[in-house]
Amino acid sequence: MSDTQTNLVKRVVIAGGGTAGWIAAAGLSHHLGPALEITLIESDTIGTVGVGEATIPTQRTFHAHLGLREADFMKATGATFKLGIEFEGWLKPGHRYIHSFGTLGRHTWVAPFHHLWLHAKSRGFGGSLDDYCLELKAARADKFYTAPDKSVLNYAYHLDATAYARFLRAFSEQKGVRRVEGLIEHVEQSSETGFIEALKLQSGERIEGDLFIDCTGFRGLLIEQALKTGFDDWSDWLPMNAAVAAQSEATGPAIPYTRAIAHEGGWRWRIPLQHRVGNGIVFDSNYLDPDEAEKKLRDAIDGPLRTDPRLIRFRTGRRKRAWNKNCVALGLSGGFLEPLESTSIHLIQRGVADLVALFPYHGVTEDLANLFSRKMNRELEQVRDFLILHYKLTEREDSDFWRGRKAMDIPDTLAERIALFRESAYAYHNCDELFLTDSWVQVMMGQGLYPTGWHAVGHMFPDDKLKGALDGQRAQIERAVQQLPAHEDFVRQYCPVTPA
Numbered sequence: 001m002s003d004t005q006t007n008l009v010k011r012v013v014i015a016g017g018g019t020a021g022w023i024a025a026a027g028l029s030h031h032l033g034p035a036l037e038i039t040l041i042e043s044d045t046i047g048t049v050g051v052g053e054a055t056i057p058t059q060r061t062f063h064a065h066l067g068l069r070e071a072d073f074m075k076a077t078g079a080t081f082k083l084g085i086e087f088e089g090w091l092k093p094g095h096r097y098i099h100s101f102g103t104l105g106r107h108t109w110v111a112p113f114h115h116l117w118l119h120a121k122s123r124g125f126g127g128s129l130d131d132y133c134l135e136l137k138a139a140r141a142d143k144f145y146t147a148p149d150k151s152v153l154n155y156a157y158h159l160d161a162t163a164y165a166r167f168l169r170a171f172s173e174q175k176g177v178r179r180v181e182g183l184i185e186h187v188e189q190s191s192e193t194g195f196i197e198a199l200k201l202q203s204g205e206r207i208e209g210d211l212f213i214d215c216t217g218f219r220g221l222l223i224e225q226a227l228k229t230g231f232d233d234w235s236d237w238l239p240m241n242a243a244v245a246a247q248s249e250a251t252g253p254a255i256p257y258t259r260a261i262a263h264e265g266g267w268r269w270r271i272p273l274q275h276r277v278g279n280g281i282v283f284d285s286n287y288l289d290p291d292e293a294e295k296k297l298r299d300a301i302d303g304p305l306r307t308d309p310r311l312i313r314f315r316t317g318r319r320k321r322a323w324n325k326n327c328v329a330l331g332l333s334g335g336f337l338e339p340l341e342s343t344s345i346h347l348i349q350r351g352v353a354d355l356v357a358l359f360p361y362h363g364v365t366e367d368l369a370n371l372f373s374r375k376m377n378r379e380l381e382q383v384r385d386f387l388i389l390h391y392k393l394t395e396r397e398d399s400d401f402w403r404g405r406k407a408m409d410i411p412d413t414l415a416e417r418i419a420l421f422r423e424s425a426y427a428y429h430n431c432d433e434l435f436l437t438d439s440w441v442q443v444m445m446g447q448g449l450y451p452t453g454w455h456a457v458g459h460m461f462p463d464d465k466l467k468g469a470l471d472g473q474r475a476q477i478e479r480a481v482q483q484l485p486a487h488e489d490f491v492r493q494y495c496p497v498t499p500a
Contacts, residue, residue: 009326009360010037013209015184015199015222017042019161020331020348021215022168023062027352029175030066032359038177039207041184041199053271053278054082054258054342055156057101058434062349066171070148074495076167077159078274080254081146081487083139085341087446089262092395097446098257099341101154102135104438105473111455114441116466118425118451119458125467129445131474133438134481139257143484144491152480156342158258158271158278180207184216187226195326195364196222211326211364213355214333223319223329230320237388237410238316240266240338244294245280246309248301253488260340261300264399265293268300269339274497276306282338287401314338322376323369328355335380340390343383346434351376379434385414386435386443393418393447418449425451 012028014021017040025040063073073079084100091097105113113132120126130136135153138144146153173179182201189196198208199222214222223229235241254272261268263281265288271278281297288296294309318335322328329335330351337343354375360368392410396402410418417440420426427440458466 007210007363009210009363010035011209012036012038012211012213013199013207014038014040014213014215016040016046016215016217016333017165017169017179018215018217018331019165019345020217020333021213022165022172023345023348024213024215024330024352024355025172025177026066026168026175027062027349027356029172029177031356033175035361038172039180039209040172040177041180041182041201041207043181043183045183053161053273054085054158054269054339055345056342056434057154057156058346059156059349062353065353068171070146071495073167074157074159074491075497077157077163078276078497079157079159079495080272080274080491081144081256082156082158082258082342083135083144083153083256085258085260086139087260087262087390087443089396090260090267090390090394091446091448093262093398097442098130098136098139099439099442099446100133100136100139100257101156102133102438103154104129104441105132105470108457111457112427112437112441114427114438114445115425115455116458116461117470118454119456120466120470123463123466125463126470127474131477132470133442134477136442137477137481138484139255141481141484142253142255142487143481144256144487145484146494155256158254158273160273160275161345180205184221187222189226193325194227196226211328211360214327214329215331217332218314218336220319220329220333222327223324223333227324227327229324229329231315232317232320233315234317234337234384235315237384237408238338238391239284239286239404240282241313241315242285242290242293243280243282243312243314244290244297244309245278245312246297246301247306248277248279249303249306250275250277251303253486254491256487258342262396263296264288265401267340268297274491277301277303280339282340284401287399318377318380321369321373322351323372325369326364328372334376337380337383337387340387341383341435343434347376347379347383350379375432378432381411381413382430382433382435385411385417386439388414389418389440389443390447393444393449395448418444421451422449423451423453425454 086098088096185202186200188198196212259270266283268281283293322334331348391405427437429436
């Protein structure tokens, strides 16, 4: 078969550095290092996108598998803690809600907690759904605490993506990864199978390999320019095609959540690190000119700029195959979903984890490549639907952009989820999905989707007992939040950046 490679796979060549390249190098060298010879090619003359500065809790699992010490990583990257994302103006101007990393109340085996809460609300008590989530209440209060042996909070990080790549480079080189400085000039392929055989650099050096990992960003130098894999365009659903990013000085304490603030042509982010703030504005250039977008960003930033704003253009979608012949695409070369829910680094790490599990020691086969591609495609589709949800469920009427998002056709998979929640408050997640049930509930409710019906589990409890149980849960969370230290104070004690 043309997509089968019979020789043993020992030499792995990673094309491109940055976050994707060094995550791949770290994961492969740590888990499979003795069995492989890993070479990473990158050039200091090629910049990285470097705006993936917010993460989700799965990053902690990836780090645990590498044996990384959290405080060391955070000091090296100027990181702060993240308990969720606050969405401002997404439902309508002036409205805000938090999608937290926490769970909502205490679930029963019969039905998730929000069904009990909906029943309570129909009976005239129960308060706000927000009151039943520790992470959400801690975020609102700017509180945080964790300990190496145990944490009561589920959290992620805000980090300096460039520093993160440097941190993982040092880790990987200690594990035996060889870095080669240079620009890739030509991709050599077998005339018989089309498999990649070597990468030729401008210096004349030729790097041979058995398996190649494309981390060359939007260019897709191997997966697309050489292998012509093809691209599924999702811009009809996620039309953002540009961003302007800039760093600024901090003007106050770092808060433990990301801010995603909607505007008439898209949204902007604010990500607080220890030593600075990451800012960006994401937009559809059909509705907002890049110069206008830059002005909007400059006007919104409340501290002196540390860097000049830079324009990043992109297209949302994915390669038709994440693994084609003997090439695996990771990061931007494999596809791009806008940074609304901070999934970029997760998707890279998920790809590396799948590659480790499916590594083709005895030769690349079509079956392995197909399985890996299906897994990555499914993951991207699920994240895609979750992102579309934020746009579709809007009441904004202040611009053509938002009116278009509200009226757009959406994937059947998402339309079914919305209908199920609207009709019966039924929210769910499959076993391999990133976003769990409570994430769907928080965003659907935050975006104004209030169910017309819900599970009858609440009828099992007399009103006084249910009210007492709910009051007790809210009080317990309130006490727990009061006992937490301020986020800024905890960061200074736990993982302070050493002054330059």
